[in-house]
Amino acid sequence: MGRHIVCLTFDFDAISGFIARGMTSPTPISRGEFGPHVAAPRILELLARHRVPTTWFIPGHTLESFPEACAAVAGAGHEIGHHGWQHVSPAALSREQEEAELVRANDAIRRLTGKTARGYRSPAWDLSPHSVELLLQHGFRYDSSMMGDDYMPYRVRAGDVISLQEPARFGEETRLVEMPISWTLDDYPHFEFFRTPNWVLPGLARADDVYENWRDDFLYLRDHLEWGIITYTFHPFVIGRGHRLLMLERLIETLAGHGAEFLTMEAALDAYEARSAATA
Numbered sequence: 001m002g003r004h005i006v007c008l009t010f011d012f013d014a015i016s017g018f019i020a021r022g023m024t025s026p027t028p029i030s031r032g033e034f035g036p037h038v039a040a041p042r043i044l045e046l047l048a049r050h051r052v053p054t055t056w057f058i059p060g061h062t063l064e065s066f067p068e069a070c071a072a073v074a075g076a077g078h079e080i081g082h083h084g085w086q087h088v089s090p091a092a093l094s095r096e097q098e099e100a101e102l103v104r105a106n107d108a109i110r111r112l113t114g115k116t117a118r119g120y121r122s123p124a125w126d127l128s129p130h131s132v133e134l135l136l137q138h139g140f141r142y143d144s145s146m147m148g149d150d151y152m153p154y155r156v157r158a159g160d161v162i163s164l165q166e167p168a169r170f171g172e173e174t175r176l177v178e179m180p181i182s183w184t185l186d187d188y189p190h191f192e193f194f195r196t197p198n199w200v201l202p203g204l205a206r207a208d209d210v211y212e213n214w215r216d217d218f219l220y221l222r223d224h225l226e227w228g229i230i231t232y233t234f235h236p237f238v239i240g241r242g243h244r245l246l247m248l249e250r251l252i253e254t255l256a257g258h259g260a261e262f263l264t265m266e267a268a269l270d271a272y273e274a275r276s277a278a279t280a
Contacts, residue, residue, distance in 0.1 A: 004222050005229040005268050006260040007179070008054040008252075009081075009144070010043070011121065012036075012073070012236055016061040016087035020123070021196070032237060036062070036069035039240020044076050046245060050252050055265040057083035057121040057144075060105030063112060074112050079264040082106060082117035082140070089124040090131050098128055102138050118266050121145055125181065132158045136176055142269050144179040144231065151221050151228030153177050153272045177272065179231060179265050185214065186233040191244060207247040218255050227275060229268050 015032030018024070047054060056073050058080055063070050074080055084090070085101040093101065106116040120135055122145040135143060143156055156178045159171025183189055190210045194201040214232060221228045239248055256262070263271065 002222075002226045002259075003261060003271070004218070004225075004227070004259055005271060006218065006255055006262050007229060007231040007265050007268050008047075008052060008234070008262065009121075009231060009265060010054060010056045010234050010236055010239075011083060012040070012056050012058040012062050012070070013083070013087055013123075014059075014062040014066055014069075014237070016059045016065075017123075019061070020087045035235070035237035035240065036066040039236035040069050040072065042240055042245055043234075043236055043248075044072060046249055046252075047078075048076060050249070050256075052252060052262045053078060053264045053267070054262075055079040055081050055119065057081040057119075058109075059083045059087045059123070060085035060101075060108045061087065063105070063108040067112075070112060079119070079266055080109055080113050080117060081119040081121055081144070081265065082109065083121050084123045087123040089126040090122055090128040091126045093128065095128070095130040095134075098130055099134050099138075102134055106138065118142065119144060119179070119269075121181075132156055132174060132176060136174060140176065142177045142179050142265065144181055144265060146178050147180055147182055148178065149180045150182060150217075151225055151230055153179050153229060153269065177269055179229070179269065181231050181233055185217065185231065187238045187244070188233075188235055191241075192235075192238050207244050211247045211251055214251055215254055218260060219258065222258055222260075229272065231265070 014035045015029050018028040018032050056078050058070055082105055085105040090098040109117050118141045120140050120143050125145045127145055155173035156176040157171040158174050161169040190205045191203050193203040218230055221230050
């Protein structure tokens, strides 16, 4: 039986991503504040109206800086995933620092929800040589930071040896499941204008053009695969602008009309593992 699952996910970075880049003056901080103060309530209202469950990956910094906004997300029944503490890539941290971030943010998630996160998404979508081991050690069921497939979860490897001077040696699969993502299904590179002394992200794409891309990626899944999961990634301060929210609502309505089943990432993982067991 065909099953085409859609995971709408939100990286609730708020101001943490700007602080991590050293941008602490009032204007960049205000860009981040738009997320919890303005965008999140709009998004939660839209999701409630369409009865769509979602997953929010929230840095510990956001959890403790904007507790009321995060409580509203959890109170609406959405899954809370782990997104680091300070929105710094674990690839830039020592093993000890990375583990401390996992523990500190998980403590904040436990205070909010009564349990630790089952899913992890790396800030900047990058992992360290220690990440898989640490995620398994701390009880995570899935990661959502890699791009090795587009519609099908897969088991995460550990122990790869990668060198340009010799063939890659791939490690063994673990019990950690990858729920893959893609930059093309992320709102940030399409929409957000971002300037540093060294580079410019132009962003500011037409919402209608992005809608067509996102719709068609789901239609390919529906038309070519009997079973699969597609994951979209949003940032409240990006997608929460009026014309983009209109596009998001149109996307939800269109996908629902084409048979999409909206699930949290953990529920989608349950569906994947049940299917894997049935077909083993």
